[in-house]
Amino acid sequence: MTTLLWLGAAAPLHSVRWLDGALAAAAAFEGAIAVAAGDPAWLDLAADRAMRARVATAGIVLEASLDYLGWAQVAAAAARHLGATTVLVDEASRPERFAETAAIADALGAAQLTSVIALAPDGAVIHASRAGVGGLHTVRIRGAAVLGVRIAGPAIDEYPTPMPSATMRRLAFSALGLDPAVLAHRTLAPRAAREPHRTVESVVEHLAVHVLPRQGR
Secondary structure: OEEEEEEEOOOOOOOOHHHHHHHHHHHOOOOEEEEEEEOHHHHHHHHHHHHHHOOEEEEEEOOOOEOHHHHHHHHHHHHHHHOEEEEEEEOOOOOHHHHHHHHHHHHHOOEEEEEEEEEEEEOOEEEEEEEEOOEEEEEEEOOOEEEEEOOOOOOOOOOOOOOOOOOOEEOOHHHHOOOHHHHHHHEOOOOOOOOOOOOHHHHHHHHHOOOOOOOOO
């Protein structure tokens, strides 16, 4: 039974601790593989942190900017390609991952569980604890499931600049069975550059040409 850890399409927004925590959780599953998509710099970081956690990695080079449904299609295709029945999602590193968890589960026709803070595989059963209304809840999971994990790794001040990985398995986009024309509908439009805020001095300078000079007495 293969377990896939979906690391998403971009590096953590704040701390790499969430990435490390998700990898540590995946390491408890035999045959786990972490999958990341996006630009080469992010893939190098994901491969470096996974190597430290002793988790195999696969990367999908795709520099397009997709919405959460688009990335969920990519993750689901990778899970099918690798034969994964259990998918873990690093839900805490970026806000869009919460929505991706549900979308991946929907694409795979699998059960879903979010806000998981502890995992313990036990043969064909997974014991998962999640924070919910009324406190901590622990459930037993059998069969196909997508689990959004929020598990922090140990605190670190800084980490070395990752080097290009020679061990990361590369997944060709064409091998995943995705139709680029269909996925293009999930592409996000580029954001317009924000106009810089004008300072008081620049506003005064702009208005000066429209103001008549004061006449001397």
